[in-house]
Amino acid sequence: MKTNVFHIACFVLLSSTALAQMQPFALQEVRLAGGPFKNAQDVDLKYILALNPDKLLAPYLIDAGLPVKAPRYGNWESSGLDGHIGGHYLSALAMMHASTGNAELKKRLDYMVAELARCQAKNGNGYVGGIPQGKVFWERIHKGDIDGSSFGLNNTWVPLYNIHKLFAGLRDAYEYAGNKQAKQVLIGLGDWFIELIKPLSDEQIQQVLRTEHGGLNETFADLYILTNDKKYLETAQQISHRALLNPLIDKQDKLTGLHANTQIPKVIGFEKIATLTGKADWSEAAMFFWQNVAQTRSVAFGGNSVREHFNPTTDFSQLLRSNQGPETCNSFNMLRLSKALFLDKNDVSYLDYYERTLYNHILSSQHPEKGGFVYFTPIRPNHYRVYSQPETSMWCCVGSGLENHTKYGELIYSHSEKDLFVNLFVPSTVNWTTNKIRLTQRTEFPYQNESELIVELTKPQEFSLHIRYPKWAKDLEVLVNGKTHPVDGKPSSYVAISRKWKSGDKVTVRFATTTYLEQLPDGSNWAAFVHGPIVLAAKTSTADLKGLFADDSRMGHETKGKLYPLTNAYALVGDPATYLSQIKPIDKLRFSLDTLTLQPFYEVHDARYQMYFQTFSKASFDEQQVRLKLQEAEAIALEANTVDNVNCGEQQPEVDHAYKGEKSDAGYDDDLFWRRTRGYISYQLQNEELAGKYIDITALDDITPEFGSFLVNEKPAEILANQGKMLRLKADGNEVITLKIVSQSGKSTPRFNQIRLVTH
Incomplete structure (x- = not known):
């Protein structure tokens, strides 16, 4: 089949033992x-x-x-x-x-x-x-x-x-x-x-390669697969970013503070190059990265990052406060990495993460009726998401979003040379043309805990049908033509049915699912309700969904509606043993929780929602509320006073504010991003309704006069206050304010952290 040439070539170039490895079906062979x-x-x-x-x-x-x-x-x-x-x-x-x-x-x-x-x-x-x-x-x-x-x-x-x-x-x-x-x-x-x-x-x-370059190393490895010309494989290795690769090889976690989606595609390339060269340490580096991100940096729905960057594994508080939660592009690429590792290692455990992320992040990232793709998915309680529109929105998550929903058939099934594997419970048909096997799957999962598999053959033949026993499944039961088949597998494995199959044979798979609470990886007292692999959430409000469908503004992918205090969020209070007993089944995947209704997160649209709930003992609840209320009051007051702001050293905020610079570098220290320069840096601030009167600049170092100068719209700025690591400039009355920071005589400036245009 000519459109399968790429898949076939990939395995021909590997060792003969690789032919027994798990292989994907072509998308042409699977229909939803x-x-x-x-x-x-x-x-x-x-x-x-x-x-x-x-x-x-x-x-x-x-x-x-x-x-x-x-x-x-x-x-x-x-x-x-x-x-x-x-x-x-x-x-x-x-x-x-x-x-x-x-x-x-x-x-x-x-x-x-x-x-x-x-x-x-x-x-x-x-x-x-x-x-x-x-x-x-x-x-x-x-x-x-x-x-x-x-x-x-x-x-x-x-x-x-x-x-x-x-x-x-x-x-x-x-x-x-x-x-x-x-x-x-x-x-x-x-x-x-x-x-x-x-x-x-x-x-x-x-x-x-310090600059984001996607998975360029992977595509040169692909060129080698297509041509068998070693110059492409050599180039793939040459353009692999050592600043990321070397720590991963040494099993060092250096990810905190890095722009998340810059790194994931590089690792996909490391893994592909490893399969082509036998570089075991590169493959182990990819596995180490996957383990770190999937298990210690991802929230319940599978996404990771806050404001596009990896947060500390020990502190997810920024993620809970921000309206810029996990980026869809990250999960797009983590699924690609999970697929590559699953096929390479024959390890079904990669599918547990793949399935969780597919249902809960990817599926939820597109409006199910009107269309449109989501950039950020906040876990901040009582917040919402923004959807793209075809004529206005050209973000990165629109690009990956266009792809996300085209390839759901890629891992529902897989195969070895003779055997067929059922990986996901999704209504579909696979037509294995090479082996003349057709398998139809009928299921209403996740609303019903059963799947029926019907085999169609031109003539009877022997092979093994392997059915995934998911990590979350309880009491898996398999019937062949109505008769019970022994289940000798365990969760995160396969149950094999080996026999001489004839056309019309039917396999029925049944299992139980339970609801449980899953805490954030940092061990804090925030938890999400998960039923089987499905993350549950509750619609909380439809008020102030400003910018729900994006306009064509540079920052249209971000929510514009106000942040509601975390202290207003629903919390679980009492003995931990009672938290789960508070939810009551209503209907298929619907549960009541006091006045809220929990449902699959991928069904929640056009509304504010709550996915994560704080858990308290009765004694700690009042104390925690007072502390949170004070923190929230300060944060909300600052937000109300802010007309525009730039987080220096963070990719998207800097791009959104037309960053320019020379001889500049950025970094992450003391849980803060920064940028400095030995030349100049500049940003454009939007002064809506001319409300901004002052520009407040904060740094990680003292801001002393001798380092250089500040220009506002190309004129020397009037410095109103200089308090160590904070500086206040007078803003001018223009709708667009260009702030330029110039180094003197090539000296390095302080590490600037934030620039904020404020009303008072």
Whole structure:
């Protein structure tokens, strides 16, 4: 089957023992058949078709000097990350076509690839990209002119991350949709990149890799798989970021404070390279990373990070307070890493995390009726999420969101050379063409704890059907044609049924599920209700859902509605043994909790919600409430006084505020992010309704006059107060205020932590 060429090639290059390894089915071989995943796929299909390919292609045509057929999209697609959605769109078209057979998707895919090939031909050197002023930018890199930080490389917004999306999109266009032209464009692009970095030393390449670059190392490993040309595998290793890899090899946790989604794709690359080279230490590094993130940094629904960064494993309080909870892109990539490790290690335990995250984060991250993708999913009680819209929103989580709901069939089933494995209870059919086996799964899980599997064969044959015994399942029961089959497995394993099967054989799987409380990994007194693998939450209010469906503003992906005090959140008070007894079943996956109704989180939309509940003894409740009330009053008062603010050293807040700088670096110390410079740094603050009167600047070091100067809209700033690590400047009366901090004589400035435009 020509569209399976990529999967087959991957395993041919491995040792002969790898042929017995777990292997995925092609998306073409699996079809969804109802239930929430099928609905999500259908809604995503409408969103994909609502986007205009010519608008997505515009940045590439502009860069190649060709006339555009439609103006490019706005938002992130015309503010520095031009072209990144186009790469994601190729992947989404390819995978959704493979999953559904929809002909319009293939037509669009072929058209886009042909247009990209036209751009590549016009450029004449293998390059194709939508990065603004791309030719000038890449020439600077080629010459070794490198000034970069975590997201800005030569004052260009994550250009390597951007072009990685095109690498991945072209790969997927060939892998999933069999587009041979995409393979040729991909090879040309890969060869251009190798020439680009050829003059650079290893030290310079590692300097470039400080800036977010997605899974670029993985895509070069894929190029090796496609061509069997070792130069691509060598490049994959050369562009693997040692600052992350080396500590992981040494089993050191250096993740706290790092931008989370910058790291996860790199690790996917480490794992793929390990399978191709036999570098066991690289694979162990990937496993160590997965264990750290999945088990100690993830909340109940599988997501991780606060304000896009890894929080301390011992303190999730920032996550509970913030309106910027786990980012959907993180879970998109953690599922890709989980899938890779599951297939490589034959370890079913990876599926427990995969399933939890699939149901509770990925499925919940798309509006089930209107469509639209979620960027941040707060766990702050009584808060809500924002959904994208096709014409206004071009965030990274829109790009990964387009892909998320195209590939639900990727791990429902897997296989070895002869045996078939059922990994997830999802209504679907798998057609194993090679072995002439068709298996249909009928289930209403998670609303019903039963699944029925029907075997269809052209003639009787012997093989083993392996059914996953999930970690959360109780009293698993298996029946073959109505007769009980012994269950010799245990949770987080498989139950094998080995026999000579005939067409029409039916396997019934039954199990029990229970509701339990799962604490945050930091051991604090916050816990979520989980039923089987399903996280439960309660709608609390529909008030003040400002920005629920995003506009085209730079920060449209963030909620604009007010934060309600944590002291107003519902809490569980009393003896711990009574917490679970407080919930009463109502209906399928519906439970009453006092005046609240708990239901699957993926069903909760268009509302504020509560997922995590504080647990108290009666004695500690009043004391805790007083302390929290004081903390919340201070935080809410500061928020009310704030017109705009920048968290220095954090990727998205800096991008949102048009950061520019030279000779600047950023870091994380004492649980705080910071940025300093030996040249200059600048930010744009939005002064809505001209309400901001002062600019308050805080630093981790004393702010002394001799380090340099402050400019407000290019004029020397008036310093109103200087109190050690805090400085107050007078703001001017403009709607946009540009603050520029300039170093004197190349001296390093203090480590600036936060810039806040305030009313008083």
